[in-house]
Amino acid sequence: EVQLVQSGAEVKKPGESLKISCKGSGYSFTSYWIGWVRQMPGKGLEWMGIIYPGDSDTRYSPSFQGQVTISADKSISTAYLQWSSLKASDTAMYYCARHLSGSLFDPWGQGTLVTVSS
């Protein structure tokens, strides 16, 4: 079974750094792109960016370029999303998903809730 398992919920203060993870299993992790999607409380889905774990080629949404860093460690089949200095507005659920082509994301991870509050 193809599966993406994300790290657990995080509570952080503004200005702190954070790295959340997404571990793939049941398929060749290096052969498919992994995407990250933000969902702010009560709001819709926003595409953040994608990474190809095979060579770490990365593409960012213009809205998120410079705000986050997407990386991957193919040796442990894990993709990451990280912030160097969190803001309250980063409070959201973050999903990873395998990107097959075009706008096709399947499956999705269970989500990681990030709460940033002083």
Next chain:
Amino acid sequence: QSALTQPASVSGSPGQSITISCTGTSSDVGSYNLVSWYQQHPGKAPKLMIYEGSKRPSGVSNRFSGSKSGNTASLTISGLQAEDEADYYCCSYAGSSTYVVFGGGTKLTVL
């Protein structure tokens, strides 16, 4: 404001059919037959329902169908069931710069 425009809400009675529209531009929906639709129940991760405009993944009911005309894609759900009540998001490939855009989402209520 989302890149793709969806109605905020639609509703229908059990057994009826509903259609959710997703309007983009000639730079996304209109240029590529690469629209996907995702279903999201409260507190759950999104689930792929339609890809490449009209294709259904294995395991998705044939009550779900997709189509496109010009810059507008549509998701139709026939024979509405209570379990269909959820949020639905369209998503389109938008070229090598923007890459992917989502719609704002539509809340489906089964009356």
